[in-house]
Amino acid sequence: MKTWWGKKEERTREESTRPSSDDQNLIGQDCLECAKLPPEIDRSITSYREQIKKIIHNAQKISIREVLAIGNSVNSIVTHTRTFIAAAKSSLEATFSKQSETLENYITDSRKTAEIQSETVERALLLSNDISVAGEAVDKLARQAKLLALNATIEAARLGSAGSAFGVISDEMNHLSDEISKANRLIESSSKAIRTNLPTIMQQTKGQIKKIEEFTTTMSALKDSIEQSISITGNEGDNQLNTILDLSYSAMSHLQFQDPMVQDLEKVNTVLQKCHKDLNTRLGLPFTEKSIWVNTDHLEIDKNGQNADSTSDDVERRDLDAESPETKQEAGDVLLF
Amino acid sequence: MGKLVLVVDDSASVRQQVGMALGQAGFEILEAGDGKEGVSAVASNPNVAMVVADVNMPNMNGLEMVSEIKKNPANRALPIIMLTTEGQPALIKKAKEAGAVGWIVKPFNAGQLVATVKKLTA
Numbered sequence: 001m002k003t004w005w006g007k008k009e010e011r012t013r014e015e016s017t018r019p020s021s022d023d024q025n026l027i028g029q030d031c032l033e034c035a036k037l038p039p040e041i042d043r044s045i046t047s048y049r050e051q052i053k054k055i056i057h058n059a060q061k062i063s064i065r066e067v068l069a070i071g072n073s074v075n076s077i078v079t080h081t082r083t084f085i086a087a088a089k090s091s092l093e094a095t096f097s098k099q100s101e102t103l104e105n106y107i108t109d110s111r112k113t114a115e116i117q118s119e120t121v122e123r124a125l126l127l128s129n130d131i132s133v134a135g136e137a138v139d140k141l142a143r144q145a146k147l148l149a150l151n152a153t154i155e156a157a158r159l160g161s162a163g164s165a166f167g168v169i170s171d172e173m174n175h176l177s178d179e180i181s182k183a184n185r186l187i188e189s190s191s192k193a194i195r196t197n198l199p200t201i202m203q204q205t206k207g208q209i210k211k212i213e214e215f216t217t218t219m220s221a222l223k224d225s226i227e228q229s230i231s232i233t234g235n236e237g238d239n240q241l242n243t244i245l246d247l248s249y250s251a252m253s254h255l256q257f258q259d260p261m262v263q264d265l266e267k268v269n270t271v272l273q274k275c276h277k278d279l280n281t282r283l284g285l286p287f288t289e290k291s292i293w294v295n296t297d298h299l300e301i302d303k304n305g306q307n308a309d310s311t312s313d314d315v316e317r318r319d320l321d322a323e324s325p326e327t328k329q330e331a332g333d334v335l336l337f
Numbered sequence: 338m339g340k341l342v343l344v345v346d347d348s349a350s351v352r353q354q355v356g357m358a359l360g361q362a363g364f365e366i367l368e369a370g371d372g373k374e375g376v377s378a379v380a381s382n383p384n385v386a387m388v389v390a391d392v393n394m395p396n397m398n399g400l401e402m403v404s405e406i407k408k409n410p411a412n413r414a415l416p417i418i419m420l421t422t423e424g425q426p427a428l429i430k431k432a433k434e435a436g437a438v439g440w441i442v443k444p445f446n447a448g449q450l451v452a453t454v455k456k457l458t459a
Contacts (some may be wrong), residue, residue: 071354071357075357075361078361079361242361242448245357245358245361245447246446246447246448249354249357249358249446249447333424333440333441333442334439334440334441334449334450334453335429335439335440335441336418336438336439336453336456336457337433337437337438337439337440
């Protein structure tokens with residue numbers, strides 16, 4: 001299939017191999033004798049080079065148009081994806097932060113409650129011990145009261161009828177002493193039950209606190225892990241997008257300058273330029289290098305990926321520096337002064 | 338709001354490529370199609386933080402543009418780097434003398450360009 005630029009190239013080749021009648025008259029000994037490069041030949045060679053340059057730029061135009069369209073799509077996709085990732089990351093962070101805060105508050109409250117419970121149990125154990133000590137004192141008092149009642153009963157018996165009233169009091173004291181002993185045994189029994197059970201409750205409470213602490217540690221590790229995952233996911237996504245962008249830019253940039261056909265045509269142009277120079281040298285004429293500069297305004301890409309047609313005005317000749325390059329910078333080099 | 342970078346190139350596709358690369362990196366982009374437009378853009382936008390310019394352009398080339406911009410004392414600190422297919426030392430020397438601070442040869446690496454612009458606008 002012939003492309004329009006292919007036809008152009010073909011035409012250029014035909015033109016380059018078919019000298020005009022004027023050229024045929026001017027090329028040869030006559031020209032060498034007059035030692036002057038006929039302007040027609042000079043114009044002709046320059047014209048060929050201009051046409052080659054135009055073909056090069058037309059070829060570039062195709063590459064640029066297609067690649068830029070893809071590049072624009074990639075750029076658009078990357079931009080949207082980046083926005084989406086940023087929004088998702090932000091939303092995830094906000095949700096996780098809120099849930100994490102709620103859970104942390106719950107854990108803190110649970111720990112406080114368990115600690116208060118533990119302290120209360122410890123205090124109850126101490127009180128229970130105090131009750132036990134008090135119980136022993138009360139028991140001692142009850143026994144003394146009973147002994148006192150016994151002595152009173154003996155004294156009342158010794159006095160006979162005169163001590164009968166006193167005997168009633170001693171009986172009551174004896175009865176009271178028995179009741180105190182009975183109540184004290186009940187208190188001691190309850191206190192003992194409390195003392196037996198409280199350490200178990202206290203142990204269970206401490207176990208609960210320990211579990212809460214373990215849970216807190218696990219939750220903290222989990223939180224760090226999730227935060228790290230969110231961060232890595234975001235960064236990794238960003239890195240991947242940057243890679244895609246770099247590839248896209250690289251493709252755009254390299255296709256523009258390294259299209260094989262363009263490179264071949266550049267070689268043709270260089271050969272033609274050399275011929276031009278050789279011809280001047282053979283004629284003993286000074287050769288001033290005129291690099292062909294092509295206006296690339298026509299490479300403007302509109303929204304539909306279309307280019308404006310190039311015109312003959314696209315090609316101009318501009319003086320570029322012709323000094324011999326000693327440390328010429330290569331493509332991609334970055335030089336900061 | 339990112340820093341404003343002026344991209345001066347007669348090729349819209351190059352302006353687009355540079356704009357996309359720097360835009361993704363968070364820079365704001367201002368475009369000019371030749372040296373004259375570049376000079377006007379700098380004059381009318383005092384918040385331009387940096388200029389990335391081609392050398393071979395119609396009306397006014399990149400080197401002339403750098404000289405013109407640097408004539409204004411207010412622009413002495415404005416970093417300007419040349420982004421061009423040219424690599425001749427003599428041209429690079431001229432750019433340096435005109436007041437440019439760097440030279441990148443096309444085709445450029447987007448990452449390197451962004452890193453260079455970030456470094457010069459930091």
